[in-house]
Amino acid sequence: MKKEPIISTRGLVAKYGDATILKNIDIDIFPGEITVILGGSGCGKTTLIKNILRLFQPFSGEVKIFGQEVTQLDEPEFDRILSKIGMLFQNGALLNSMSIFDNIAIPLEQHTKLSPEIIKKIIRVKLNLVNLAKAEKLMPSELSGGMKKRAALARAIALDPEILVCDEPSAGLDPLTSASLDELILNLKKLLKMTIVIVTHELASIHRIADKIIFLDAGKVLFSGTLTAAKKSEIPEIKSFFEIGSF
Amino acid sequence: MRCKNNILFIETDLTKKEIPAKMNELKKIAEKKITQIDLDAVKIIDSAGVAFLDELQQKFSKPDLINLSPEIERTHKIFSSLTLPKPQQSIKENFFVKIGESLLGFWQTAKKAVYLLADIFFWSFVGIVDRKGHRKGSVISQSLLIGVDALGIIGLLSFILGLILALQSAAQLRQFGANIFVADLMAVSMVTEMGPLLTSIILAGRSGSAIASEIATMKVTEELDALKMMAINPIRYVVVPKFHAMTLCIPLLVIMATLIGILGGLIIAITYLDISVVAFVNRVFDVITFKDAAVGIGKSFFFAWTIVIIGSYYGFTASGGAEGVGKVTTKSVVASIFWIIILDALNSLIFYF
Ligand SMILES: Nc1ncnc2c1ncn2[C@@H]1O[C@H](COP(=O)(O)OP(=O)(O)OP(=O)(O)O)[C@@H](O)[C@H]1O
Ligand SMILES: [Mg+2]
Numbered sequence: 001m002k003k004e005p006i007i008s009t010r011g012l013v014a015k016y017g018d019a020t021i022l023k024n025i026d027i028d029i030f031p032g033e034i035t036v037i038l039g040g041s042g043c044g045k046t047t048l049i050k051n052i053l054r055l056f057q058p059f060s061g062e063v064k065i066f067g068q069e070v071t072q073l074d075e076p077e078f079d080r081i082l083s084k085i086g087m088l089f090q091n092g093a094l095l096n097s098m099s100i101f102d103n104i105a106i107p108l109e110q111h112t113k114l115s116p117e118i119i120k121k122i123i124r125v126k127l128n129l130v131n132l133a134k135a136e137k138l139m140p141s142e143l144s145g146g147m148k149k150r151a152a153l154a155r156a157i158a159l160d161p162e163i164l165v166c167d168e169p170s171a172g173l174d175p176l177t178s179a180s181l182d183e184l185i186l187n188l189k190k191l192l193k194m195t196i197v198i199v200t201h202e203l204a205s206i207h208r209i210a211d212k213i214i215f216l217d218a219g220k221v222l223f224s225g226t227l228t229a230a231k232k233s234e235i236p237e238i239k240s241f242f243e244i245g246s247f
Numbered sequence: 248m249r250c251k252n253n254i255l256f257i258e259t260d261l262t263k264k265e266i267p268a269k270m271n272e273l274k275k276i277a278e279k280k281i282t283q284i285d286l287d288a289v290k291i292i293d294s295a296g297v298a299f300l301d302e303l304q305q306k307f308s309k310p311d312l313i314n315l316s317p318e319i320e321r322t323h324k325i326f327s328s329l330t331l332p333k334p335q336q337s338i339k340e341n342f343f344v345k346i347g348e349s350l351l352g353f354w355q356t357a358k359k360a361v362y363l364l365a366d367i368f369f370w371s372f373v374g375i376v377d378r379k380g381h382r383k384g385s386v387i388s389q390s391l392l393i394g395v396d397a398l399g400i401i402g403l404l405s406f407i408l409g410l411i412l413a414l415q416s417a418a419q420l421r422q423f424g425a426n427i428f429v430a431d432l433m434a435v436s437m438v439t440e441m442g443p444l445l446t447s448i449i450l451a452g453r454s455g456s457a458i459a460s461e462i463a464t465m466k467v468t469e470e471l472d473a474l475k476m477m478a479i480n481p482i483r484y485v486v487v488p489k490f491h492a493m494t495l496c497i498p499l500l501v502i503m504a505t506l507i508g509i510l511g512g513l514i515i516a517i518t519y520l521d522i523s524v525v526a527f528v529n530r531v532f533d534v535i536t537f538k539d540a541a542v543g544i545g546k547s548f549f550f551a552w553t554i555v556i557i558g559s560y561y562g563f564t565a566s567g568g569a570e571g572v573g574k575v576t577t578k579s580v581v582a583s584i585f586w587i588i589i590l591d592a593l594n595s596l597i598f599y600f
């Protein structure tokens with residue numbers, strides 16, 4: 001039996017003003033898998049994610065999340081879908097005026113009826129998972145770039161979302177922290193059956209975690225398939241990516 | 248949840264949805280003794296569920312978890328907070344320590360402000376002759392921003408203020424047949440007080456906040472550090488052009504505000520008090536002394552410098568992220584208006600007491 005995709009786009013076109021960034025994107029992302037989106041810097045990976053999650057309204061085309069067409073959905077209905085999705089932004093996007101603890105408490109306080117003791121426990125565990133146990137009282141401006149990213153990941157997984165979207169989670173992290181982050185992502189997939197979409201350039205981490213690869217180039221999908229197939233691919237851009245390891 | 252033979256049976260899944268109800272049930276069994284928790288019926292557990300189990304284990308002197316499926320056990324291992332080190336308690340500070348700290352803080356602030364003040368004055372005077380370290384055209388663009396863009400609002404407000412002042416006093420003056428004195432009143436009040444003060448307060452709100460937020464944003468986004476690394480003095484590059492632009496603009500703005508304010512008074516005088524234009528204008532020039540005009544314009548320079556210095560000072564002290572910028576902007580506007588009024592009071596004491 002073939003699985004239904006949990007996220008799929010058909011003919012998605014994205015523009016900023018007159019500049020067309022994505023032309024006709026068709027992708028399928030399947031539940032319980034880790035899908036890695038690859039592509040050169042500035043090719044539109046972040047744009048693709050933001051258009052799928054409607055942070056930008058797609059110019060045309062359709063997007064289905066959980067089997068539901070979302071581009072025309074009402075705000076409240078779409079919010080219900082969003083509460084099942086966690087997003088780690090490329091630059092963290094922590095709320096600057098709140099401590100790390102309060103940042104992670106936001107989704108827990110807004111979307112659940114959990115009592116403060118339970119919330120506190122969840123936050124401490126999630127911070128510990130991203131190796132930030134000591135940082136809970138600090139303000140975002142007191143963290144390093146990599147620490148901010150990890151704190152933002154803790155916020156993204158606060159609600160154990162069904163879909164986790166990460167925009168370059170390991171950029172700016174040392175190899176050890178990056179590896180432990182991969183470990184965490186694998187665990188989230190295995191234990192919580194999370195569907196995970198990751199934008200990353202780290203070859204090592206792609207080898208460790210990726211089930212599927214989607215390769216974007218010049219606003220189009222150049223390749224979409226399993227990691228093994230990607231490694232064997234004869235498409236020059238992809239071949240050189242896996243040979244050189246970066247662009 | 249069911250309790251039997253000191254065993255607590257959890258009968259549903261343990262996810263965010265079920266936990267709030269479970270916490271309520273927990274109160275009912277708080278008195279019971281529990282040595283084991285049976286998780287046989289639990290099929291799904293998430294981090295909230297694990298947190299709940301931790302809560303149970305803490306409340307009931309560590310009962311054992313039994314009958315967990317391997318998956319639940321693994322999830323529990325990942326999300327359990329029991330093995331984490333205890334968080335550190337922050338130490339409470341002594342009352343006297345706090346007082347001392349705040350005094351010290353005030354002293355440091357004052358010291359920094361004085362240094363900055365000296366720096367800005369020094370480089371501004373140097374900058375008049377030595378244009379090195381300025382961006383080309385920055386004084387002009389700043390003057391446009393500070394001066395020209397403010398013309399409309401300052402003109403409109405001083406006109407309205409002139410109308411109001413004249414109208415309020417006209418009613419009184421007319422009772423005594425002292426109609427012509429409305430010219431005295433308008434001239435003296437606009438030239439010595441209202442013109443400079445109104446202009447400065449509007450500029451404090453408009454340009455002072457812009458200066459503070461611009462510099463604060465540069466500070467928190469490391470732009471000032473970037474300038475320093477390019478061997479550029481941020482004060483010369485960023486503050487001095489604003490200082491010069493402000494110094495250029497304020498006398499012109501004050502003169503304009505004063506004239507328009509008096510014009511407002513003139514309109515009331517003509518329409519309401521039957522005074523002729525010529526009589527009004529002659530009277531105005533009779534009343535105004537050179538000293539009044541000089542003091543009015545002179546003090547407005549000090550107000551302008553206050554605005555730039557306080558705006559830059561708060562800008563440079565910004566820390567944190569975007570919210571730090573908001574905080575210092577507010578503080579700088581309040582502080583500039585406060586000091587403008589204090590300076591104005593001192594000025595009156597010196598020249599008119
Ligand atoms: N808000 C915006 N307004 C206009 N153009 C934008 C905007 N954001 C991105 N772009 C443009 O869209 C293109 C794709 O940007 P995007 O951020 O999606 O790239 P990316 O693939 O995520 O790159 P990176 O790997 O560097 O993060 C770029 O050419 C960029 O200049
Ligand atoms: Mg990006």
